[in-house]
Structures are given as C-alpha cells and as structure tokens.
Amino acid sequence: AQKVTQAQTEISVVEKEDVTLDCVYETRDTTYYLFWYKQPPSGELVFLIRRNSFDEQNEISGRYSWNFQKSTSSFNFTITASQVVDSAVYFCALSEGRYNFNKFYFGSGTKLNVKP
C-alpha cells in the first residue's frame, strides 16, 4: 500500500487563482513527520515545510499554507494567488523513525502548471 498518496497528477490554474494540493498518508507510527518539497523544472528538490505528528496547527508562510488533519490523515498544501514561478512538481513526504535514521516515503507528486 502507498504510504503517501497524492491523487492529483497534474493541475492547471491561471495566475492569481488559489490552488490546493492534496496529500493523504498512512502510518502506524505515533511519531512521524510530514513534508512538502518543490521540484522546479531544473530538477533540484526544495524543502518547503515540515510538520511533526504532535503539531496539528495550520501554518501560513506568505502565499503558502498547510492544513494538517490527523483525523483524516491529510496534509494539504494551498497556494494563494498563484504565480507562474509556482509551476513545479510538488511532493508530499512522510518520515518515519528507524533505528538510526528517518526513512522518507514520497508521494507520486502533483505537477502544477500556472498559466499567465
């Protein structure tokens, strides 16, 4: 079974529209971390946010906001007033602790196209 599911393969919006990227995760650990990474066309992975399993507070950073709901095992990402520079593939990831490292599981990614 997938540990991290991003059901939206590709989304296209027009600049200034709001867009929400969905992420559903599955884990039996009580302590875990959730992440969002951005992969622009250049290919590098850019860290956006980390949440631990004990902190369900929503977070806002500029035009970005994240909604973490343990009850539905979801960690959704909203971009407000999208811009062309937001065009990228966005990955949701889950990290579970192991003996001496954290194992990361990545979703399949959502490709966001923001058109001018």
Place this chain on the structure above:
Amino acid sequence: SAVISQKPSRDICQRGTSLTIQCQVDSQVTMMFWYRQQPGQSLTLIATANQGSEATYESGFVIDKFPISRPNLTFSTLTVSNMSPEDSSIYLCSVERGGLSPEAFFGQGTRLTVV
C-alpha cells in the same frame, strides 16, 4: 543545512555500459541515501550507505546492479551497471538531519539517459 554536489549532472550512455555518479557533501554525515526518480514518477529509495559498511538495499534493488561505495564521511558513489533504457532516470543523492527537526537534503540530481 547541507550542500550536496553531484557529478555528472547529466549523461547519455550506451546500453550495456556502466556509469558512476559521485556525491560530495560539505559536512561529515553518517548516512547517505541514493534515490531514483523515473520519468514522471516519484522518488524511490535505492539504498542507504554507511561509511565503513556495506550499503543496505531496498526491495527491488541489488548490489550487482547498483554497487555503492562510501569511502569516507563526506563522499559516496553509485554505479549503474550494465545499463538498459529502463535505467533512464534522475538519480539523487541525499543526506538527512535527524533529531527533532528531521529534514532530507538533496543533490541536484544526475539525469541519465540510456540509448
């Protein structure tokens, strides 16, 4: 944070040949990770590389196909052996910061095309 340099950034290789990808980190790290990202797909962990011991491979990946070296705490190599077009992917090196604020840091990736 960690700065990770990968070489080469891209290559086009003939089937049946091998390519060695280098990963250099700007600080000493215990563990390094190698991921594969097939076209349009997510990242899949290939193996975990500890300095001074054999790499630990994930299900579906074997040492004969993806031998890994880890000669010191700042460097690792991944070799893609006897390549076929199905090996065309982005290969990413990663290190992690553990503790209460874990994070994975990635190199810029190696875009491999096998013809």
